[in-house]
Amino acid sequence: MTACAIEPTAEEGGAVSRAGLTIAANGAYAARLAGDGEALYPERWTLDGPEPYAVPLPAAQPEDPHAQVLPLVDGRVLIGRRADGRCVFSLLYPTGPRTGELPLGAVESGSVRLLPPSPDGAYAYALAAGAHSTGVWLVAGGAGGGPEHIAEIDGHCTGGSWLDRTGRMLALDRRQAGGGPVKAVAVDLERGGEVTPLLQIAEGSDDRVLLADPDSGLLLIRSDAPSPGHHRLGWGVLGSTLPVRFPECLRLPDAAVTPFAIQPGQTLTPETCAVALRIDAASGSWVGLWRPAERRLHQLAAPRGWLAGSGLWSREGELRLPYVTRGVPCGLARIVAAAPEEHVPHASTPSAQPEGAGGEPSGHAVTPGVCKPVPLQQAPLTGRTAPG
Incomplete structure (x- = not known):
């Protein structure tokens, strides 16, 4: 349905603020911090009915702007609040005119970040930064009810994409404690947090996974391997023997291009997956639609009030973009992507008409050099065996 892309900052390669709306794994619910100024409160959206609607979940006092929310598939909303060098977690749910709250416990760290919703939607995980390592915590859904420490990863980890x-x-993006480039690694949560290389295009390149689709194996990555000092958006397929490619059509002058959702259900056909991208420039933000097989980027005007960087695909190829305006406090704009063999996508709402499309050729592929890096085709999801 959707996946939350986490775009690294230029300073550290860490994550910037999460999208304005986080969507549950099954697409039925979403959550965000709503309100104005200092009067912030969690809000749950219901998306699987005839029309979307929002339910406010205010606590006894306004929320801190740094509070994090994440919806579960059962309709409850996880909230993480900063307090005295730790992050305190609770589950929120509507109960009559009030908000029910179930305290879960805390993670002792001054830097805790929720990961995107887990694929089953019943569990929630977070990263906790330490001085020389990063903890992976199960903060909701565990047998004990409270936060459970799952793994400790050497180095500073950011990003976060589910691979199955x-x-x-x-998948996490890791910089070793001693410094050096950022490299994507795969963390096996059933093997005590075992870490294996996932993406190492060149010895000194920064190689990050931005978004992953477990159905097709399609990965959207960002790396400076093609042009040292300049990060490029590229794609590859988990387990493939083909190298990562960096299409020229995804390079826009004076604009940042970030993927935020991949069409699900395209098993064995990653090249035909529709990908939604957020395009940011000085003039504002809009939407890009792209498929690896097409080698061109279609640009669309975003609906007014779009919660930029959030959205979900249906299996049939309909992109749903959440938006908020004065007249519509909870809305979904729908864009129907063209079939792979067609050339111009169309929109089902007047707010999402095509602005234009480019037909640039695909960029060059990057293959490993003599430094013996681990290429994408050697990712650890193929040929794994259970621990002995």
């Missing part, structure tokens, strides 16, 4: 439908394999 079971919630076992997690």
